[in-house]
Structures are given as C-alpha cells and as structure tokens.
Amino acid sequence: MRVILLGTGAALPDPDRCHTSILIKLENGRHFLLDCGHGATRQLMKIDVNPADIESLFLTHLHHDHVCDLPFFVISGWMLSRAGSLQIYGPAGTKQLVGHLFEGGAFDADIKARASYPARQANIEAVRPLVSEYGDGIVFRDSDIKVTAEAVDHIPRDISPCFGFRIEAENKVIVFSGDTRPCEGIARLASKADLLIHECTFTNDFIEHRKKSGVGTFAHTSPADLGRLAAAANARSVIATHIGHVDSVNPVLKRAAGKHLPVELMGPHQIDEFVRQIRCTYSGPLRIAHDLMSVEV
Numbered sequence: 001m002r003v004i005l006l007g008t009g010a011a012l013p014d015p016d017r018c019h020t021s022i023l024i025k026l027e028n029g030r031h032f033l034l035d036c037g038h039g040a041t042r043q044l045m046k047i048d049v050n051p052a053d054i055e056s057l058f059l060t061h062l063h064h065d066h067v068c069d070l071p072f073f074v075i076s077g078w079m080l081s082r083a084g085s086l087q088i089y090g091p092a093g094t095k096q097l098v099g100h101l102f103e104g105g106a107f108d109a110d111i112k113a114r115a116s117y118p119a120r121q122a123n124i125e126a127v128r129p130l131v132s133e134y135g136d137g138i139v140f141r142d143s144d145i146k147v148t149a150e151a152v153d154h155i156p157r158d159i160s161p162c163f164g165f166r167i168e169a170e171n172k173v174i175v176f177s178g179d180t181r182p183c184e185g186i187a188r189l190a191s192k193a194d195l196l197i198h199e200c201t202f203t204n205d206f207i208e209h210r211k212k213s214g215v216g217t218f219a220h221t222s223p224a225d226l227g228r229l230a231a232a233a234n235a236r237s238v239i240a241t242h243i244g245h246v247d248s249v250n251p252v253l254k255r256a257a258g259k260h261l262p263v264e265l266m267g268p269h270q271i272d273e274f275v276r277q278i279r280c281t282y283s284g285p286l287r288i289a290h291d292l293m294s295v296e297v
C-alpha cells in the first residue's frame with residue numbers, strides 16, 4: 001500500500017505545511033483518509049485523487065488542525081460526483097461537529113442553493129456523511145483492512161478524547177499516533193509497526209517554553225521522546241510529522257507567535273536537531289515529513 005502525507009504541520013497557518021491529513025491507498029485502489037486538517041482536499045487534487053473516491057475518514061481527535069477541511073472535503077466530494085455517503089469514524093463529539101455543518105447547519109444555504117439543480121439532487125447523499133463514534137478497540141474491519149484505536153494522552157478526555165490508530169492491511173502494520181505526549185497507549189499501538197507515523201511537534205526546549213508561558217497544550221512528543229519510543233516499540237521505520245512550525249522562517253509566525261513559541265529558536269536548522277535527537281536512541285529508517293511525502297509500505 002502507499003501512504004501519502006498530505007499535510008505535516010501543526011495548529012497555526014504555516015505557508016510551507018498544511019494541517020494533518022494522511023492518505024492510505026491500498027493496492028486494490030481503495031482510499032482511506034486519516035484526519036482532515038486544512039489543505040487535505042486540495043492536496044488530494046494535486047496527487048490525482050478525487051476527494052469523492054475516499055470511502056472512509058478516520059479522525060484521531062477534534063482539534064481544528066485535524067478536522068477543519070471537513071466541510072470543504074464533503075461539499076467538494078458532492079460536487080465531484082461522490083456516490084453515496086462518506087463514512088466518518090471519530091471520537092465522541094464527532095456527531096455534534098458534523099451535525100452542525102451541513103443541512104440545517106452552517107452550510108445550509110450553500111447546500112440548498114446547489115441542491116436546486118437535478119444533477120446535485122441525484123447524489124445528495126454525498127453531503128450527508130454517516131458518522132460512527134468509536135472508543136478503544138476495533139474501529140473498522142473488513143477483508144482488506146483493520147483499524148484499531150487506543151486512547152492517547154493529549155487534551156483532557158472530558159473535553160475531547162484523542163486516539164492513535166493501528167492499521168493492518170496487506171500483511172503490514174501502519175501506526176499513526178494522532179497528537180499525544182509519550183504514553184502507554186501509543187507504546188502498545190506502535191509495537192513492531194512496519195511504519196510508525198508519529199507526531200513530533202516540538203523539541204524539549206520548545207515544550208519547556210510553552211510550560212512557562214502557560215499558552216497552548218504541551219502534551220506533545222519531542223524528537224528525543226520519539227527516538228526512545230520507536231526504539232522500545234521495535235518500529236521498523238519511522239516518519240516524524242506534525243512539525244510545530246519550529247522550522248518556519250515565516251515573518252508573521254515569528255512576529256506573532258512569541259507568546260507560545262520561542263521564536264528566536266525557529267528556523268530550518270531545527271530539522272537537523274530533530275534528526276540528531278531521534279538518532280540518539282533510534283537507528284532504523286527515519287524520515288522527517290514534508291507535505292506530499294509518499295511512501296510504499
């Protein structure tokens with residue numbers, strides 16, 4: 001199967017990285033999407049995949065950088081001839097989120113206007129996603145693919161639960177951490193993965209700065225932690241993603257993000273620092289993600 005990282009950034013607008021979204025493309029042509037942050041729909045177009053051909057979307061958590069392309073993705077799929085409904089698997093709160101978006105929700109006027117054409121009425125189901133809320137355990141399983149979720153440690157569970165995924169298909173295992181600090185859940189999911197796609201948002205210097213500033217969650221994984229975790233899990237290969245703007249030279253980020261990022265430390269050299277810190281403990285195949293990175297598993 002092929003894995004394509006559509007977006008590899010974190011929560012802020014970053015000119016060089018879209019928000020989190022990962023495409024899984026099976027040999028038999030089936031497409032699955034993990035998370036749907038900003039840019040996901042346009043990135044699919046760039047790699048010659050019709051958003052309407054994604055049969056299921058799996059959401060790790062409801063932070064905006066993992067879901068905010070959802071209305072664009074669903075309405076685009078409708079306009080690009082999706083047949084039937086998109087299936088969305090998400091944590092508790094996903095039904096409420098999706099229920100407020102489409103008919104009777106935020107995009108009601110748009111849908112009413114477009115649905116006045118018979119061609120749009122013909123596949124109106126495309127703008128009525130089916131939502132299943134999942135917890136720990138098997139999220140989806142058929143003869144081609146099995147997706148298992150386990151809770152990870154990112155934002156307080158009573159506000160919004162967060163999960164990682166273990167995906168088994170074509171006799172391979174791909175694990176996606178979602179957003180998390182190091183925790184037992186992701187350690188279990190990652191065990192002996194053929195490919196571990198793990199968030200790696202900030203170095204410890206950035207995390208310490210955020211703890212002091214009191215702005216934003218610091219429940220993320222540093223490259224030093226990712227190296228330890230990947231080695232302990234015997235991960236056969238690793239992609240570090242969800243890069244927290246640490247490598248950006250964007251002037252707006254540098255001017256305006258000072259409350260929660262140590263902007264004086266930011267720059268492309270941080271990617272070398274990520275590699276150095278991961279390599280202290282993990283010696284297997286390693287990639288630092290960039291948008292549209294494509295890997296055969």
Ligand SMILES: [Zn+2]
Pocket residue numbers: 010011020063065066179242
């Ligand atoms: Zn995130």
Ligand SMILES: [Zn+2]
Pocket residue numbers: 061063154179
């Ligand atoms: Zn998050």
